[in-house]
Amino acid sequence: MPNTPDLECRAISKSFDDFKAVKDVSFSVPQGTFFSILGPSGCGKTTLLRMIAGFQKPTGGDLLIKGNSVLEVPPNKRPVSMVFQHLALFPMMNIGANVGFGLRQRGVNKTDIKKQVERVLERVGLGGVADRPVSSLSGGQKQRVAIARCMVLEPDVLLLDEPLGALDLKLREHMKIELKQLQSEFNTTFVYITHDQSEALVMSDQIAVMNHGVFEQVGTAKELYYEPATAFVAGFVGEANRLRATFKSAEGGLLQMVTPEGRALGGVDAGQGLSPGETVEVFVRPEAVRLSRNAADVAQMGNTGQGRVENILFNGANSQLILRDQATGAEMNMALPQTGEFRDLERGAEIAFGWDPQQTRVYRSKGNAHGK
Amino acid sequence: MKSKLILSTVAAMMLSSVAAQADTLRLLTWGGYAPEDVIAKFEEQTGHTVEVTKSNNEEMIAKLRATNGGGFDLAQPSQDRIAGPQAEFGIYKPLDMSKIDTALFIPSMLEATKGNTTVDGEVYAVPHVWGTSGLVVNTAEAGDVKDYTDLCNDSVAGKVSYRLKRPTLIGFAYAMGLDPFAAYGDEAAYKDIIDQVEAKLVECKANVKTYWDGGDELKNLLRSGEVVAAMAWDTGGWQLNDDNADIIFVAPASGALGWIDTFVLPARGRADDAAYDWINFVMQPEIAAMITASAGNFTASKGGDANVDDALKAKYQASFPQEAIDNIKWYPSVPAGLEALEGAALDRINAAN
Amino acid sequence: MANDRAKLTFWLLLAPLMIWLLTLIVLPHLGMFLVSLREKVGVREYETSFANYAVFFNEPLYWNTFARTAYMSVTATALTLFIGFPIAYYIAKLTRGRTKTTLFLMCLIPFWVSELVRTFGWMILLRETGVISNVLQYLGLVGGPVEMLYNDAAIMTGLVYTSMLFMVVPLVTTLDSLDDSLIEAGYDLGASGFAILREIVIPHAMPGIVSGCIVVFMLSLGNYLTPILLGGKDSLWFTGLIYNQFITRFNWELGSAFGFLLLGLSSLIVFVGLKLSRQSLGKTMAQT
Structure with a gap:
């Protein structure tokens, strides 16, 4: 079977009365991929997932699993399984019965169920707990049981609905890694929805950024980070400083812009085919900005400025500096390298900064910008 | 407590020249036997107040038994339900016939009831309403x-x-x-x-x-x-x-089958005088006629049927020709x-x- | 010191409940038990014995009546559960907001009138010259008047109707607490609707089912008006026997013994029911 994707959505859409939750979304997920759908709450990602699971019927488009349309297949017959946000383990059954639930429904005989349940529990690192009640497990263990309960059925696609949301931060960090390991171990296609970009970036092979019912961009974590296709993606994935400017002219692939306050900026077109005179949004990542006490050090970087330190957010390697650009009055957020050089930097200090126009992405302004 | 009682007694005496003492009469009776207009007249004439509880034979006895004959001052069970329960439970007290105006009763009915309700030589009941x-x-x-x-x-x-x-x-x-x-x-x-x-x-x-x-x-x-x-x-x-x-x-x-509902005094009744007042009051022919109109049955009041509505009399006569009356089986005790x-x-x- | 005070507060707070329990429940039952041990040997002569209890076991009429009452009550309970469960499920799971409140209130409506009026309502519907009989004749479905009153089915209808609320309320409460995602998870894992009902919904609702059943069973067993009025000449009901003994036969001794037997046997049935459903009374009452 040559490259039939495990899951394929063709122009799928869903409307509730007047509200279009999902608008003509198309994508396909190849076998064995960890595919994340990332978006803010209300973007339609949960609706999309529930349509794939079969709990909601699309109002348009088609849905294929391993090449076959499953639109008419009820949820209990679809070869997909779902890990629910709050896991939805059955409290009235012990762990073994929970994991064996799906097999029982298929009419597998008791001894086989017992064997398979034990095997899958061992694979998730929980051998020998089958007879214990669900309530005896920790949060992370419950997570693994929920995955085991789905995986024992060997589904074509495993759907995960923000399953880490209920966990505390430390455990969430740990489970990100574990989930990714489990996915590669089972080699099953995972479709994971989340509003947490770090979860998506860490675990996924492919990420779809969703907003207002449409996919803004589909790509790998790196692509989304370095080459965001839209202003929304640039703002939603990773940190970014956003500046407003007017596009003046293009010189050798570099765009020349000027801010309302009169500062000249250089940047690259994010592929939107801008023409001179347009109002644009300019994005630059905090970590792309170089700081220096000496203005001459950054003078050759293309985009430069002087600022006053407004605040220092110390967070070890992730420390940030917030400063006020003297020319534009805009607040800029930049990474504070912990090399020791800026250790004695204090609020109110004057500092020079600069960044390369190649790391400055320019988008057409939509008037009212979304995201961060 | 005591001064309050005396006070209220004095007040009652001042209010009413007829009654020696104003009491609350707690009457345990059948539906229709104590119509509103009769109660109003009685209260006006005597100053007593009347509280009516409607019931039937079995419940009357059960109620009195539960309280050992308390809670009511006058009850109206049928004449066949007096000697037995009295012997068994002691829930009634003997009547003082001197306080009852026996001239108001149809003599034969009074004698029959007295005979049926005599226990250990004491009379316990006088007749009121009868029917079949x-x-x-x-x-x-x-x-x-x-x-x-x-x-x-x-x-x-x-x-x-x-x-x-x-x-x-x-x-x-x-x-x-x-x-x-x-x-x-x-x-x-x-x-x-x-x-x-x-x-x-x-x-x-x-x-x-x-x-x-x-x-x-x-x-x-x-x-x-x-x-x-x-x-x-x-x-x-x-x-x-x-x-x-x-x-x-x-x-x-x-x-x-003929039955006679009677007047009896519960063993622990507190307003005996009011009870005797009620008996003597309702047995007056014109009052008895009012009760007949309300209950539909005739009373043991002498001349009480004189004032009764003609339609009821006609129905009575249609149902009871003389030989049917003679054939009535009166319940013995x-x-x-x-x-x-x-x-x-x-x-x-x-x-x- | 503080501990003593806390203890005192505890007992003072508990006191009204204890007094209530003692004076209104324990003492009357104790009195009734003593009465039930009195055997009447003559006019105002009594001896202490179990003769009244012996009467119950020696007279087939009495234990037949008890068995019939218990059997009918169990059937009424089962029917109420059978009808009430879908209603409760609908209210708890398939409706939201105002519809839910409205439906809940509709279950309450029959209780705005007294039991007597409710029962008379059924009599008007079911009697030979009643509404249903007339409608059936009007539609030409039956040739002549049909009597639907004065039989066991009429008693059953009345009992189920009277008890419905007491089944629906605890069921709605427990079903409300069932997370919808558990049902979806069941579907997702390949279960049929019936399997979900059996393996997820019913086990979850078990405390509600059991407490609803206990209440309905006790209400049916202790019902007096419905069997008498709707059952007519076939209205043999154990509470009716007790009433007769107390009120029309003046036989308090036998009546008390019957009362105690009813208490004991109904407790036994509830106990067996709890054992069979593997629920404990404490658990059931705590969850609903």
């Missing part, structure tokens, strides 16, 4: 029902109702040619009679639509035509006659213990299929 139970028949549909046992005829199958109470046992016994009252003194003979009646009633059960429990229930059944013949009180029949001329009260061939016998029989009839 017999058959209420829809003549258009069940003209052939002349006696209790006719209720078991095929012609009225499924359209018959009676109560599952002791009057039914007694009535059927007479209709079957037996004499239960004569056997009251002989428990074995009485049991024999009850056994025969039980067999008859079990056999007759298929004919019965339902055993009625309350007067309104029976009236509904007869009015709607679901029941065409029933064992019931005379007043019920007369009231139905107003709505449907075909429905009449029939004194059964074997004799209607029930000896203690017989009711347990009857109760067991009634339970078995109820359980029979």
Whole structure:
């Protein structure tokens, strides 16, 4: 079977009365991929997932699993399984019965169920707990049981609905890694929805950024980070400083812009085919900005400025500096390298900064910008 | 406490020149026996206040038994339900006949009641309202029902109702040619009679639509035509006659069963004087007529029937020609213990299929 | 010191409940028990014995009546559960907001009138000259009037109707607490609707089912009006027997013994029911 994707959505859409939750979304997920759908709450990602699971019927488009349309297949017959946000383990059954639930429904005989349940529990690192009640497990263990309960059925696609949301931060960090390991171990296609970009970036092979019912961009974590296709993606994935400017002219692939306050900026077109005179949004990542006490050090970087330190957010390697650009009055957020050089930097200090126009992405302004 | 009592007494004396002392009379009686207008007149004349509790024979005795004869100042059970419960539970107290104006009573009825309710030489009751139970028949549909046992005829199958109470046992016994009252003194003979009646009633059960429990229930059944013949009180029949001329009260061939509701003093009653006042008040002929109008039954008041509405008199005369009156079987006092016998029989009839 | 005070507060707070329990429940039952041990040997002469209890076991009529009452009550309970469960499920799971409140109130409506009026309502519907009979005749479905009153089915209808609320309320409460995602998870894992009902919904609702059943069973067993009025000549009901013993037979001794037997036997049935459903009374009452 040559490259039939495990899951394929063709122009799928869903409307509730007047509200279009999902608008003509198309994508396909190849076998064995960890595919994340990332978006803010209300973007339609949960609706999309529930349509794939079969709990909601699309109002348009088609849905294929391993090449076959499953639109008419009820949820209990679809070869997909779902890990629910709050896991939805059955409290009235012990762990073994929970994991064996799906097999029982298929009419597998008791001894086989017992064997398979034990095997899958061992694979998730929980051998020998089958007879214990669900309530005896920790949060992370419950997570693994929920995955085991789905995986024992060997589904074509495993759907995960923000399953880490209920966990505390430390455990969430740990489970990100574990989930990714489990996915590669089972080699099953995972479709994971989340509003947490770090979860998506860490675990996924492919990420779809969703907003207002449409996919803004589909790509790998790196692509989304370095080459965001839209202003929304640039703002939603990773940190970014956003500046407003007017596009003046293009010189050798570099765009020349000027801010309302009169500062000249250089940047690259994010592929939107801008023409001179347009109002644009300019994005630059905090970590792309170089700081220096000496203005001459950054003078050759293309985009430069002087600022006053407004605040220092110390967070070890992730420390940030917030400063006020003297020319534009805009607040800029930049990474504070912990090399020791800026250790004695204090609020109110004057500092020079600069960044390369190649790391400055320019988008057409939509008037009212979304995201961060 | 005491000064308060004296104070209220003085106040009452000042308010009313007639009554020696104003009391609250707690009256345990039947529906219709103490109509509003009579109470208003009584309160106006004597200064007493009257609190009425409506009940029936069994509940009256059960209530008095629960309180050892307390909670009420005057009760009105039937005359056959006095000697037995008194011997058993001691819930009544003897009457002081000197406080009762015996001239107001029909002498024969007064004497009969006194005789029936004498325990250890003390008189416990005087008569008030009397009436009969017999058959209420829809003549258009069940003209052939002349006696209790006719209720078991095929012609009225499924359209018959009676109560599952002791009057039914007694009535059927007479209709079957037996004499239960004569056997009251002989428990074995009485049991024999009850056994025969039980067999008859079990056999007759298929004919019965339902055993009625309350007067309104029976009236509904007869009015709607679901029941065409029933064992019931005379007043019920007369009231139905107003709505449907075909429905009449029939004194059964074997004799209607006569009952007399009485006045008795509960053992721990507190307002005896008010109770005697009430008795003497309601036995006056014009008051008795008001009660007859309300309850539908005649009273033991001498001349009390003179003022009664002619329509009621006419119905009474239609149901009771002289020979029917002569044939009324008056309930004698029930000896203690017989009711347990009857109760067991009634339970078995109820359980029979 | 503080501990003593806390203890005192505890007992003072508990006191009204204890007094209530003692004076209104324990003492009357104790009195009734003593009465039930009195055997009447003559006029105002009593002896202490178990003769009254012996009467119950020696007279087939009485224990037949009890068995019939218990059997009918169990059937009424089962029917109420059978009808009430879908209603409760609908209210708890398939409706939201105002519809839910409205439906809940509709279950309450019958309780705005007294039991007597409710029962008379059924009599008007079911009697030979009643509404249903007339409608059937009007539609030409039956040739003549039909009597639907005065039989066991009429009693059952009345009992189920009277008890419905007491089944629906605890069921709605427990079903409300069932997370919808558990049902979806069941579907997702391949279960049929019936399997979900059996393996997820019913086990979850078990405390509600059991407490609803206990209440309905006790209400049916102790019902007096409905069997008498709707059952007519076939209205043999154990509470009716007790009433008869107390009121019409003046036999308090036997009545008390019957009362105690009813208490004991109904407790036994509830106990067996709890054992069979593997629920404990404490758990059931705590969850609903």
